[in-house]
Amino acid sequence: MSGGYFDAASAEPLHPAGRSALISALDSAWADPARLYGAARSARLELDRARARVAAVLGVRADEVAFTTSGTQAAHLGILGSLRSRRRVGRHLVVSAVEHSSVLHAAEAHERDGGETTVVGVDETGRVDPAEFAAALRPDTALACLQSANHEVGTLQPVAEAAEACRAAKIPLLVDAAQSIGRTPVPDGWSLLTASAHKWGGPPGVGVLVVRKGTRWRSPMPDDEREGRRVPGFENVPAIVGAAAALEAFAADMSEEAARLSELVTMIRERVPATVPDVQVVGDPVRRLPHLVTFSCLYVEGEALLTELDRLGFAVSSGSSCTADTLRPSHVLEAMGVITHGNVRVSLPRGAEPSAVERFLAVLPDAVARLRAAAGVTGA
Amino acid sequence: MRFRGRSRKDEAPPQDTVPPPPAAPPGATPPLLVIDALGRKCPIPIIMLAERIREIPVGQIIAVLADDPAAHTDIPAWCRMKSQEFVWEETLPQGGWGFHVRRSY
Ligand SMILES: Cc1ncc(COP(=O)(O)O)c(C=O)c1O
Secondary structure (H helix, E strand, O other), X not given: OOOEEOEOOOOOOOOHHHHHHHHHHHHHOOOXXXXXXXXXXXXXXXXXXXXXXXXXXXXXXXXXXXXXXXXXXHHHHHHHHHHHHOOXXXXXXXXXXXXXXXXXXXXXXXXXXXXXXXXXXXXXXOOEOHHHHHHOOOOOEEEEEEEOEOOOOOEEOOHHHHHHHHHHHOOOEEEEOOOOOOOOOXXXXXXXXXXXXXXXXOOOOOEEEEEOOOOOOOOOOOOOXXXXXXXXXXXXXXXXXXXXXXXHHHHHHHHHHHHHHHHHHHHHHHHHHHHOOOEEEEOOOOOEOOOEEEEEEOOOOHHHHHHHHHHOOEEOEOOOOOOOOOOOOOHHHHHHOOOOOOEEEEEOOOOOXXXXXXXXXXXXXXXXXHHHHHXXXXXX | OOOOOOOOOOOXXXXXXXXXXXXXXXXXXXXXXXXXXXXXXXXXXXXXXXXXXXXXXXOOEEEEEEOOHHHHHHHHHHHHXXXXXXXXXXXXXXXXXXXXXXXXX
């Protein structure tokens, strides 16, 4: 029997609705949406319609939505543009310790530029304490960032409480919602939001940056007219059209599919510790993304386990791939204070078959046992 | 900020960013067994610890010398998972750390 694709958190397979919209837009929306002739006006129309559809799913105004080339670019522009616009208030930035690398790298760029960053830690489940987050806000804080859900362990963050604290302190909150958009309700109360289309079954190369009306923002990049002066460069209109169609369809599917995937995840969370010795399932068991579960197997190298599972036909990922260019363990697992080696992240795409999950659960114990035996572990 | 991400090889070694080491706790028991896992990548230091802790009597200390930054998280996490007692950690002059663990059962 074949294996399964369980790495939706890296990339959700293209949704059929996104695929057909993308293909037809390649023929109908290739022209420059900034020009005035017929083909250009069609491209502009399709771009505007895509913006309106994404805005409707997110519950925001269309003119608050800008399309970027990735979730990473959305985070970079959102953070650096917000900081730039609030320089007079101060140069202090607050982020959680478990943000995506795109957020933390933007914070590093801010520090290299003379700014200051406070990193708010997490508990053993990977969750930020909202009181600690609120306490990190200062009169000179220009921006605070909190993800909606963690990409490595699936834990949902207390965005509503963080938003309330930020509102009281008149500090904008940026929410990186890349892992949750289309899967769980869009949070409230933020000033900026970022997301990524390939996480919801849209084509790769499309991200979203939402800046709410009344939020100050100034581009950190050289001037450009595109995307309401927020994102430089010629828009990939066909991909954006595909992303919008995929988001609508994916979010509609998830109103039922999320609960089904969540049950499969519950099954994995229960079965893995029962069948694999010395394993720890990490992340919040309840306040979590519906489709994602992560566990760590003691005494096994993450990379080796991924390779073995790939040989068996299963695509999963790991926060602990210690390859030559990633000398540090996962910053998320490190911040949680849990085992950083032998880590496996399973994230189920839409339509994941229970039988495929069963097969995965059936082959996992032997795969782990083989690697442990090869490493000379005698059953500690 | 401590994030060095999935760091590049040319970055400063992570030891530089670790806060000053705690002094040995007053009255700390010296280790009965010291295992050298310097230069070994995780999970090897943990495998060595799990194998060799059985060689010391309950209540005694084993020290693991390691320089893979992952050991920094993994040894205390292993102790929590296996209900062993993580006692303290020292920073070694030659780089890396010594992790002191008391066998509790
Ligand atoms: C939480 C989170 N933020 C941001 C990103 C970046 O998105 P992209 O892959 O589109 O650059 C990702 C993707 O892994 C993510 O999981």
